[in-house]
Amino acid sequence: MRDRKAATREHLLICAQQLVASAGFSGLQMQQLANHAGVATGTLYRYFPAKEQLAAEVFKRATRIEVAQVAQALTVSAAAPAQIAHALNVFAQRALRAPTLAWALIAEPVEAAVDQQRLQFRQQYAELFATSIQRGIDNQQLPAQNAQLSSTAIVGAIAEALIGPLAQVSRHTEANTPQPSTTVVDDIVQFCLRGLLAAPYSTATTHRLIQENADD
Amino acid sequence: MRDRKAATREHLLICAQQLVASAGFSGLQMQQLANHAGVATGTLYRYFPAKEQLAAEVFKRATRIEVAQVAQALTVSAAAPAQIAHALNVFAQRALRAPTLAWALIAEPVEAAVDQQRLQFRQQYAELFATSIQRGIDNQQLPAQNAQLSSTAIVGAIAEALIGPLAQVSRHTEANTPQPSTTVVDDIVQFCLRGLLAAPYSTATTHRLIQENADD
DNA sequence: CTAAAGAATGAATCTAGATTCACTTTTTGT
DNA sequence: ACAAAAAGTGAATCTAGATTCATTCTTTAG
Numbered sequence: 102m103r104d105r106k107a108a109t110r111e112h113l114l115i116c117a118q119q120l121v122a123s124a125g126f127s128g129l130q131m132q133q134l135a136n137h138a139g140v141a142t143g144t145l146y147r148y149f150p151a152k153e154q155l156a157a158e159v160f161k162r163a164t165r166i167e168v169a170q171v172a173q174a175l176t177v178s179a180a181a182p183a184q185i186a187h188a189l190n191v192f193a194q195r196a197l198r199a200p201t202l203a204w205a206l207i208a209e210p211v212e213a214a215v216d217q218q219r220l221q222f223r224q225q226y227a228e229l230f231a232t233s234i235q236r237g238i239d240n241q242q243l244p245a246q247n248a249q250l251s252s253t254a255i256v257g258a259i260a261e262a263l264i265g266p267l268a269q270v271s272r273h274t275e276a277n278t279p280q281p282s283t284t285v286v287d288d289i290v291q292f293c294l295r296g297l298l299a300a301p302y303s304t305a306t307t308h309r310l311i312q313e314n315a316d317d
Numbered sequence: 318m319r320d321r322k323a324a325t326r327e328h329l330l331i332c333a334q335q336l337v338a339s340a341g342f343s344g345l346q347m348q349q350l351a352n353h354a355g356v357a358t359g360t361l362y363r364y365f366p367a368k369e370q371l372a373a374e375v376f377k378r379a380t381r382i383e384v385a386q387v388a389q390a391l392t393v394s395a396a397a398p399a400q401i402a403h404a405l406n407v408f409a410q411r412a413l414r415a416p417t418l419a420w421a422l423i424a425e426p427v428e429a430a431v432d433q434q435r436l437q438f439r440q441q442y443a444e445l446f447a448t449s450i451q452r453g454i455d456n457q458q459l460p461a462q463n464a465q466l467s468s469t470a471i472v473g474a475i476a477e478a479l480i481g482p483l484a485q486v487s488r489h490t491e492a493n494t495p496q497p498s499t500t501v502v503d504d505i506v507q508f509c510l511r512g513l514l515a516a517p518y519s520t521a522t523t524h525r526l527i528q529e530n531a532d533d
Numbered sequence: 534c535t536a537a538a539g540a541a542t543g544a545a546t547c548t549a550g551a552t553t554c555a556c557t558t559t560t561t562g563t
Numbered sequence: 564a565c566a567a568a569a570a571g572t573g574a575a576t577c578t579a580g581a582t583t584c585a586t587t588c589t590t591t592a593g
Contacts, residue, residue, distance in 0.1 A: 164388070208427065210426055210427055210431075210432040216426040246504075246507070247507075248500065250504040250505060251504075252509050253477055253478050253481070254474035254508045254509070255472075257476055257480075258469075258473045258474040258512075260476075261473020264436070264473075265469070267438065268436065271427030285466065289470055291463075293512065295514075296474075296508045296511045296515075297511075298511075299511035299514060
């Protein structure tokens with residue numbers, strides 16, 4: 102029956118997600134997965150043409166959930182800055198609560214095919230924020246700026262700030278109430294908000310300086 | 318003679334760097350390197366215990382150069398904001414001029430051992446900027462803020478903003494005057510400066526919002 | 534109930550590179 | 564000039580996983 106086949110596929114994907122969530126993508130090995138899912142290695146290839154596809158799909162699914170959460174956070178009706186701050190908090194808090202998964206999605210060294218997904222993953226976030234930022238600009242709640250760029254910068258900033266804590270946590274135990282600096286989150290959010298909100302910085306001085314020093 | 322041995326080692330490292338600069342770390346293969354350097358594969362193992370070490374050392378060297386350039390850019394005597402803006406420009410401009418190398422250092426999927434180096438690489442930048450930021454705060458040229466965090470955020474923001482352009486460029490031809498949007502650089506720098514300079518954003522509204530929505 | 538179709542199996546195979554090592558060539562010291 | 568010692572060689576081996584496939588088990592249909 103079709104149902105059964107789909108269910109098995111689903112089961113395999115869930116098992117794969119569990120492996121990733123507990124050991125990152127390096128822990129997602131076909132033998133391992135077969136054991137965990139209670140099937141033979143060959144069976145995996147009845148459901149996925151290659152590991153690459155499987156890994157990519159796991160990434161995509163995990164991504165979809167995270168992106169949806171952030172998207173939802175961006176729907177709270179509030180001034181753009183507060184809205185974005187809230188979304189950033191959701192992003193960071195979720196990451197810190199599932200550090201290994203977050204690390205796998207954000208920073209783990211992965212094969213090229215999965216890395217490709219990661220690029221899209223980040224772009225999805227960027228687009229989400231860009232939309233909010235643009236709305237803020239149109240509303241005069243934010244100063245004029247390159248919404249796309251600011252958005253990308255935000256995503257980069259928060260990802261980078263999380264990498265340290267995540268790498269640390271995901272290497273060690275998992276469930277022992279790690280509570281890694283919530284302060285970090287506040288500080289990053291602050292930085293991003295300042296970046297979004299502030300009046301543009303006069304480039305005059307900067308540019309003169311750069312010209313003078315242009316030839317390294 | 319010792320000299321000769323050191324010279325050969327140097328030669329091998331330079332060849333390795335060239336490979337990385339032209340094809341990323343995935344292009345750094347022992348056979349490949351041996352060909353390029355005009356030696357046999359076995360010879361490589363007389364100079365490096367394993368590929369891991371070799372790759373890590375290549376990364377370290379490339380890093381050292383980049384970090385030094387940025388460090389130097391941070392020595393220009395000027396107000397902290399201008400100083401940092403200048404350094405960011407140097408960083409970005411160098412990256413765009415050697416896109417494949419920059420991509421390899423910043424974003425290419427690499428084996429875990431090299432990725433370890435990358436973490437340090439980013440931390441080095443972060444420390445550099447943190448020092449400047451702290452100086453700026455002490456001078457009252459910058460508002461009070463978590464210098465370490467702001468610094469990390471800056472590094473993340475600029476890296477993230479460059480990944481798109483770099484990935485694009487490094488996939489294609491190398492030397493054909495690509496001139497990828499210098500605008501990007503200006504916009505990122507602007508964002509970072511706003512993040513550094515602006516007065517802190519009042520968290521009152523934000524926090525109320527977050528509390529209300531805390532349970533996803 | 535039986536045969537054809539559909540799934541599952543897992544040991545054997547394949548693969549892409551890194552790594553080794555018995556042997557050759559070059560250098561050094563006397 | 565000669566013998567150690569050092570350096571170089573590259574085909575053969577190893578390795579870690581992914582992938583295959585001839586065979587066995589299950590389900591479905593008539």
